[in-house]
Amino acid sequence: MLELKNIKKYFNAGTVDQVTLFDNFDFTVNSGEFISVIGSNGSGKTTLLNLICGSIAPDAGNIIFEGKDITLLDEYRRAKFIGRVYQDPKMGTCPDLTIIENMALADNKGKNFGLSPAVNKKRIEYYKELTSQCGMGLENRMNVKVGALSGGQRQALALVIAQMTDIKLLILDEHTAALDPKTSENIMKLTDKMIREKGITTLMVTHNLRFAVEYGSRLIMMHEGKCITDISGKEKEKLSIDDLLGKFYEISIEKGN
Amino acid sequence: MLEFLGSLDVILQDGFMYAIIAMGYYISYTILDFPDLTVEGTVLSGGVAFGLLVTAGVNPWLAMIAAFLVGFIFGAITGILHVKLKIRPLLCGILVSTALISVNLITTVVGMGGNLAGDGALSTIDVGRSVPTLIRTFPATLLPTDFFGINPRKIISFFIIAVIFKIILDVYLKTKNGLLLRAAGNNPQFVTMLAKNEGRSKILGLAIGNGYAAVSGALIAQSRGNINQGMGIGMIVIGLASLIIGLSVFGRVRFMKPTTMVILGSIIYQACLGFATFLGVPSAYNKIIMAVLFTLALVLSGKLKTKRGKINA
Numbered sequence: 001m002l003e004l005k006n007i008k009k010y011f012n013a014g015t016v017d018q019v020t021l022f023d024n025f026d027f028t029v030n031s032g033e034f035i036s037v038i039g040s041n042g043s044g045k046t047t048l049l050n051l052i053c054g055s056i057a058p059d060a061g062n063i064i065f066e067g068k069d070i071t072l073l074d075e076y077r078r079a080k081f082i083g084r085v086y087q088d089p090k091m092g093t094c095p096d097l098t099i100i101e102n103m104a105l106a107d108n109k110g111k112n113f114g115l116s117p118a119v120n121k122k123r124i125e126y127y128k129e130l131t132s133q134c135g136m137g138l139e140n141r142m143n144v145k146v147g148a149l150s151g152g153q154r155q156a157l158a159l160v161i162a163q164m165t166d167i168k169l170l171i172l173d174e175h176t177a178a179l180d181p182k183t184s185e186n187i188m189k190l191t192d193k194m195i196r197e198k199g200i201t202t203l204m205v206t207h208n209l210r211f212a213v214e215y216g217s218r219l220i221m222m223h224e225g226k227c228i229t230d231i232s233g234k235e236k237e238k239l240s241i242d243d244l245l246g247k248f249y250e251i252s253i254e255k256g257n
Numbered sequence: 258m259l260e261f262l263g264s265l266d267v268i269l270q271d272g273f274m275y276a277i278i279a280m281g282y283y284i285s286y287t288i289l290d291f292p293d294l295t296v297e298g299t300v301l302s303g304g305v306a307f308g309l310l311v312t313a314g315v316n317p318w319l320a321m322i323a324a325f326l327v328g329f330i331f332g333a334i335t336g337i338l339h340v341k342l343k344i345r346p347l348l349c350g351i352l353v354s355t356a357l358i359s360v361n362l363i364t365t366v367v368g369m370g371g372n373l374a375g376d377g378a379l380s381t382i383d384v385g386r387s388v389p390t391l392i393r394t395f396p397a398t399l400l401p402t403d404f405f406g407i408n409p410r411k412i413i414s415f416f417i418i419a420v421i422f423k424i425i426l427d428v429y430l431k432t433k434n435g436l437l438l439r440a441a442g443n444n445p446q447f448v449t450m451l452a453k454n455e456g457r458s459k460i461l462g463l464a465i466g467n468g469y470a471a472v473s474g475a476l477i478a479q480s481r482g483n484i485n486q487g488m489g490i491g492m493i494v495i496g497l498a499s500l501i502i503g504l505s506v507f508g509r510v511r512f513m514k515p516t517t518m519v520i521l522g523s524i525i526y527q528a529c530l531g532f533a534t535f536l537g538v539p540s541a542y543n544k545i546i547m548a549v550l551f552t553l554a555l556v557l558s559g560k561l562k563t564k565r566g567k568i569n570a
Contacts, residue, residue: 079452092450094443097436105440108433109451115429118436162450 002029007061036212039222083162087174092158095147106161152183172204266407268531272524273415274476278496281469288442294350298357299328301489303471304478308382309368328471336460382484423516498551499523505558
């Protein structure tokens, strides 16, 4: 469903510090996949997500989504079919608006933001139902400003909000990294449950090797702008954390560390 | 006593008419976090548009709507400079308000039938007794103009207009579009994720804010009886100080709408200025007092915030 073809991406282009991150990078996401992306810092994980979402543009190459070339499509236009949850829980919600107001906005995604009342009272029950699946008691705090919630609660809400309307691709950008171990575990379970229920194609960047092994149908490891490992199916099911750690050491030795 | 009532008269009139600028700043400064300097120009533009139309015989309510639209357009230009050309907020305001100095002067002189090459003697528009402004037409004419030294007609008319604009803003902020504007100020990335262009929300917010400033300009023109080219000076400070005083004094009052806080803030600010006049401070000191009051408002609102922060921590 999503194809990156011959992508080139440079940083500090035209200066002596020019760094080539992607050089003819190819990557394909198939419909229904839940892909975990791992890799060390600077390997190109976040740049990959930013290219897909349109936060940055490639220097060359094409991004094809369901047969359409979206390489030059604005980020906000891509948001119609792409949902994203960031590492920072603050990014996915508006702190000064209540849970209901945040959800009412998300509920209207893709439609016209005109002069009709923002909150439709008939939908509030539905919002409560959606938040109750987080198991954090958010459904009893619907009129609380989101800024007053904890990081975990905000991230759970961001996750619900990201997929309130029918999106085709969900991007998770280290979305559990800023949370404590217990909360991070809960959010990951919630994520998995939601993805399974809706069957959304997902791309998740994580530094948590256990999450990468336990969840998802495909795993890729990035290194210096290349996919050096791409495992799916039966092979993915058999994969252990030790296998992955072994890979990481191999890379380190190659680099002479 | 009469002297006191006289001061009260001015305080309420000015409080209500400047409250509309402050409500405009509630959108640009509080919601969008954009210190908009365009206001100095758009207040005068609103006055000029209103004055020219009313002297030409246009219905004063229509003239006021026209003033709003003029402010709306110039505010949108500030927004476009910022969003499309990526110019910093302060500079956008400076650029547009500088250009507006000429725009306002040219409009005035040409509108009054003067000659631009001349000495600019026609740079003032008279909206005095013979001109049918809001306060000289129905329904305001039902109210008396003198009641123990105060002018109920002006005060009540301005009060009603301020309340109308307050209610419009309150209702707007509860609509889908209004909520999107609040989101754009709060977390622009969130608006992007809603598949909306956050830049457009910003432009719209600045346009509305300046529309409000222009309406205020139309009221100032009526209150003073004329429109001169220096009318906009000091309006940024008046608007922002009223806003900040209102929000910091009443910020903790539950169930009070921010727009109500802003109107009360504007009256408090005018009361402080009125008190200085009452004490016999010459009006030449006015702008110094305004600057000092604004500084105090900024410092005090900061103090209140840190106190609250400490309690929470």
